[in-house]
Amino acid sequence: MIRTLMAGAALALASAPGAVLAQEGAKFDCAVSAAPSDFKAKIGLAMTGEGDEATRDALFAQLGTIVDGCLSRHAIGEANKGNYFDYSLARISREWLIGDIAKAGLSVAPVDKAMDFGAGKANPDLTDEMSEDQISLIVQAYIASGVDIAKIDQNVWEKVGAYAAATSIYWNKRQTLPF
Numbered sequence: 001m002i003r004t005l006m007a008g009a010a011l012a013l014a015s016a017p018g019a020v021l022a023q024e025g026a027k028f029d030c031a032v033s034a035a036p037s038d039f040k041a042k043i044g045l046a047m048t049g050e051g052d053e054a055t056r057d058a059l060f061a062q063l064g065t066i067v068d069g070c071l072s073r074h075a076i077g078e079a080n081k082g083n084y085f086d087y088s089l090a091r092i093s094r095e096w097l098i099g100d101i102a103k104a105g106l107s108v109a110p111v112d113k114a115m116d117f118g119a120g121k122a123n124p125d126l127t128d129e130m131s132e133d134q135i136s137l138i139v140q141a142y143i144a145s146g147v148d149i150a151k152i153d154q155n156v157w158e159k160v161g162a163y164a165a166a167t168s169i170y171w172n173k174r175q176t177l178p179f
Contacts, residue, residue, distance in 0.1 A: 030070035031088035044096025108140035
């Protein structure tokens with residue numbers, strides 16, 4: 001009997017980390033999964049400066065409704081709403097920008113490397129304007145990866161800058177969330 005209980009407890013403990021990770025993944029993915037594709041594209045475009053203020057406000061209000069549902073569904077807590085909203089906005093924007101930048105024939109890998117973005121990396125705060133040094137690092141990373149920067153349209157460069165800002169917010173807000 002004791003062996004059976006111990007074996008059951010061991011199995012429960014062994015499966016717990018996977019279950020916890022799945023729950024955390026669902027929390028991180030909730031707003032992105034709940035947002036329709038056309039809405040994600042509108043958010044991406046808004047984050048590159050397209051549209052007027054009223055349109056952006058309406059999109060943010062819609063995202064707020066999605067975030068509220070995620071807070072409730074996953075018991076994330078009202079105290080985390082601001083950071084979760086910012087994380088979700090940055091993640092949706094970031095994912096849309098990755099695809100849009102790829103349509104221009106560019107990878108975002110040079111940006112990630114130049115800015116040291118990623119889990120356990122520096123993830124500099126780019127919520128304000130990027131410095132000339134940071135811009136230069138990104139440009140040099142593209143040159144080092146073989147990109148002829150003279151052939152890159154200004155609109156694409158703006159999207160690269162928006163990607164860097166969104167990625168900064170994404171990683172920094174993700175770290176503030178308690179899951």
